[in-house]
Amino acid sequence: MNETLVAPPASEGAFLLRASQSLQGALARQKGDPAWLCARRAQAVAQVQALGLPGPRAEAWRFTSLRALDKLAPLARIGGAPALPAFAPDALVLVLRNGRFDAQASQLRALPPGVAVAPLERALAEERPAARFGELARAEGHFFNALNEALFDGGVFLRLESGAVLDRPLQIVHLVDPSAEALPSAHARVHVILERGASAHVLERYLGAEGASFSNPVTELLLQEGARLGYARLQEEGPQAIHLGRVAARLERDAALQGLSVMWGAQLARAEFHVELAGNGAEASIDGLYLPAEGQHHDHTLSLRHLAPHTQSRQSFRGILAGNGRAVFRGQVYVAPGAQKIDARQSCKNLLLSPRAWVDALPQLEIHADDVKCSHGATIGRLDAEALHYLRARGIGRDEARALLTFAFANEILSALPEEALRSSLEAQLRSWLATHGKETTHA
Amino acid sequence: MTRPALFEIRDLKARVPEAEILHGLSLTIGPGEVHAIMGPNGSGKSTLAHVLTGREDYEIVGGSVRFAGADLLAMNVEERARAGVFLSFQYPIEIPGVATAYFLRAALNAVRKSKGLPEIDAMDFLTLAKEKAKLVQMDQRFLSRALNEGFSGGEKKRNEIFQMAVLEPRFAILDETDSGLDVDALRAVSNGVNALRSPERSFLVITHYHRLLEHIRPDFVHVLMKGRIVKSGGPELALELDRRGYQWVEEELAGTAGASR
Numbered sequence: 001m002n003e004t005l006v007a008p009p010a011s012e013g014a015f016l017l018r019a020s021q022s023l024q025g026a027l028a029r030q031k032g033d034p035a036w037l038c039a040r041r042a043q044a045v046a047q048v049q050a051l052g053l054p055g056p057r058a059e060a061w062r063f064t065s066l067r068a069l070d071k072l073a074p075l076a077r078i079g080g081a082p083a084l085p086a087f088a089p090d091a092l093v094l095v096l097r098n099g100r101f102d103a104q105a106s107q108l109r110a111l112p113p114g115v116a117v118a119p120l121e122r123a124l125a126e127e128r129p130a131a132r133f134g135e136l137a138r139a140e141g142h143f144f145n146a147l148n149e150a151l152f153d154g155g156v157f158l159r160l161e162s163g164a165v166l167d168r169p170l171q172i173v174h175l176v177d178p179s180a181e182a183l184p185s186a187h188a189r190v191h192v193i194l195e196r197g198a199s200a201h202v203l204e205r206y207l208g209a210e211g212a213s214f215s216n217p218v219t220e221l222l223l224q225e226g227a228r229l230g231y232a233r234l235q236e237e238g239p240q241a242i243h244l245g246r247v248a249a250r251l252e253r254d255a256a257l258q259g260l261s262v263m264w265g266a267q268l269a270r271a272e273f274h275v276e277l278a279g280n281g282a283e284a285s286i287d288g289l290y291l292p293a294e295g296q297h298h299d300h301t302l303s304l305r306h307l308a309p310h311t312q313s314r315q316s317f318r319g320i321l322a323g324n325g326r327a328v329f330r331g332q333v334y335v336a337p338g339a340q341k342i343d344a345r346q347s348c349k350n351l352l353l354s355p356r357a358w359v360d361a362l363p364q365l366e367i368h369a370d371d372v373k374c375s376h377g378a379t380i381g382r383l384d385a386e387a388l389h390y391l392r393a394r395g396i397g398r399d400e401a402r403a404l405l406t407f408a409f410a411n412e413i414l415s416a417l418p419e420e421a422l423r424s425s426l427e428a429q430l431r432s433w434l435a436t437h438g439k440e441t442t443h444a
Numbered sequence: 445m446t447r448p449a450l451f452e453i454r455d456l457k458a459r460v461p462e463a464e465i466l467h468g469l470s471l472t473i474g475p476g477e478v479h480a481i482m483g484p485n486g487s488g489k490s491t492l493a494h495v496l497t498g499r500e501d502y503e504i505v506g507g508s509v510r511f512a513g514a515d516l517l518a519m520n521v522e523e524r525a526r527a528g529v530f531l532s533f534q535y536p537i538e539i540p541g542v543a544t545a546y547f548l549r550a551a552l553n554a555v556r557k558s559k560g561l562p563e564i565d566a567m568d569f570l571t572l573a574k575e576k577a578k579l580v581q582m583d584q585r586f587l588s589r590a591l592n593e594g595f596s597g598g599e600k601k602r603n604e605i606f607q608m609a610v611l612e613p614r615f616a617i618l619d620e621t622d623s624g625l626d627v628d629a630l631r632a633v634s635n636g637v638n639a640l641r642s643p644e645r646s647f648l649v650i651t652h653y654h655r656l657l658e659h660i661r662p663d664f665v666h667v668l669m670k671g672r673i674v675k676s677g678g679p680e681l682a683l684e685l686d687r688r689g690y691q692w693v694e695e696e697l698a699g700t701a702g703a704s705r
Contacts, residue, residue, distance in 0.1 A: 387539050393497055394551035394607065395525035395558070404550065408541030408590075415541065 015069040016053050023048060023150055034125055044139045047146035054143055063328040063360045064299045068242055068268045072212050082209040092170045097177050099186035100154040114164030120155035120189055136220040136248035144244055148187045148218045155189030160198035169201035176208035176237060190219040194227035201230040208237030215243045223255035230258045237265040246272040253279030259286040263298045270299035277311035285314040289413045293437045294323030303332045312343045318413050319350040321357035322437035332364040335372050342372040350380045351409050406438050450475045450646050451615055456507035458495045465491045467671035476643040480657055480682060481650045483668035484690045489650045490534060493619040497531040498524045526558035530613035532604040534620045538592040545573060545587040548610055555611060576609040580636035598629030605636040617648045622656035634659030654686030667693050
């Protein structure tokens with residue numbers, strides 16, 4: 001439902017002004033935070049104020065403008081809360097509404113032994129993971145991490161003890177709910193620790209409503225020796241949303257991370273992955289799919305840091321761009337001195353459905369060892385004319401052939417997903433996206 | 445009494461931007477007949493296959509092609525396929541992300557729809573596909589794999605004949621289906637083709653070698669040179685070409701041309 005709105009005029013620096021108001025509010029509240037966290041928040045507030053919003057000349061934001069943040073206007077009144085999807089009765093679901101734990105909407109039952117899932121604020125008060133908290137996504141020198149640390153109001157804490165196995169995926173649903181606030185903003189924080197040999201699947205979904213909103217989530221993943229994590233991150237926020245999220249992971253010896261990032265929503269979205277391959281034999285694979293249509297900007301910024309020998313990383317990204325959709329892919333691979341026998345592969349392929357679409361694909365390699373295998377490649381193009389001809393030569397009409405190939409292009413990413421239910425729901429979403437945007441194809 | 449021709453090519457001329465390749469080719473094929481076209485490299489064999497199946501890189505400069513009484517050249521690629529013209533590609537391409545079964549069911553349903561037949565559902569299709577896969581001794585697991593992805597040369601060619609078996613065209617062109625096949629694959633592919641021979645279905649077999657024609661015995665053999673059919677005969681002509689090459693045909697032509705002057 002879209003009730004109308006009165007938007008005050010946006011002014012230069014409006015975002016910072018609002019942010020500092022929230023910061024003062026946050027400091028004043030301090031609710032039940034433990035003392036160490038109060039201190040951390042105060043430091044984070046100082047960071048936010050000292051750093052200021054990154055400008056267009058900041059290297060990390062060269063291809064993604066933050067100007068939309070200033071134009072993000074609070075709405076006097078907007079429609080109701082977006083509906084939650086239906087969950088299977090045995091699903092593990094934790095709902096964060098505007099970054100805060102929603103006990104009523106969550107389903108946390110029958111956890112296997114050695115698995116602890118809790119709202120973050122409770123975990124921080126009780127179990128004090130202070131030493132690890134914020135270690136991977138550092139607030140120092142990073143405006144948005146600092147903003148998150150200063151403002152987070154809740155989140156999820158997941159810990160698997162040594163050898164524990166979470167057999168069902170844990171779904172973390174981030175819901176932007178405009179019925180609660182004039183300008184919903186969420187600074188959710190997800191903190192995952194997999195101890196030695198533990199194994200889990202985590203799915204984060206970002207759902208939103210029609211109106212303007214700002215999400216600034218941080219997810220930290222710590223995988224200790226031999227731990228395995230399947231991690232998927234689906235951004236499906238509303239057409240006016242701004243989403244700037246970060247995932248910071250550290251993989252110790254023989255740990256394996258299988259990651260996926262899918263973007264459909266938001267006017268401006270960035271997902272950053274910062275992965276440290278810190279122990280011998282660690283493996284990280286991050287796949288991604290982005291589908292920006294008219295008025296949307298999708299940015300994936302990744303940094304895979306090989307700090308130990310015999311580590312592997314793979315980045316495989318696909319983008320389909322419609323209308324004047326824009327995308328950025330920046331994938332950095334860093335190999336530390338002495339980190340030999342590295343295998344790092346990176347690929348980013350893009351399909352432009354319209355002459356107005358634009359993609360910046362920037363693979364970056366920084367290698368300080370000599371016995372390494374690194375490959376990278378980026379392609380930007382249209383559907384393969386040979387493939388199109390082949391399908392038509394079997395009787396499949398031009399439009400259907402195009403749809404089939406476009407679907408296949410994106411589905412190469414989705415078909416690698418091990419979870420059947422997630423895969424088929426994403427495939428269905430992809431088909432419906434293509435039904436709306438896929439026909440814009442200009443004729444070759 | 446002769447039956448009406450299924451396929452009638454008259455004085456066909458076709459070109460790519462750089463050059464004219466077919467210089468007035470005529471050929472008539474009756475229902476149930478198997479015609480072989482042989483010829484040296486660059487004589488226009490593959491061009492003929494592509495022009496007949498509607499590839500858009502070629503421009504038709506002159507002539508006509510009638511298929512079952514209709515103007516074939518007026519149809520686009522998919523319309524020709526739906527009308528029952530099939531090309532077994534010389535170089536079948538790989539299409540990652542599209543499962544063979546999914547693709548082929550879409551193709552079969554496109555053909556069925558054009559004939560006003562109901563669509564075939566996934567279960568019935570699978571039964572049909574498994575049965576047809578046996579014809580070319582194709583592993584059923586290929587059905588769920590991406591189209592031709594990682595297939596060997598022989599597997600790709602089997603897949604072509606398998607598709608033909610499922611789509612049941614009235615007219616099939618085999619464009620150098622034998623190239624790159626080992627003896628076993630050649631036999632499997634030939635057996636598949638022979639199983640599909642019927643009084644209602646015609647074939648145009650394009651090849652360099654007599655070898656294939658030992659397995660798929662043609663009714664007529666034609667020599668294509670410089671964009672024209674210059675000689676026609678029975679199966680024995682293929683054997684002679686295999687033994688003697690094309691030089692003598694060229695000399696014979698020059699002689700005839702000289703004599704007629």
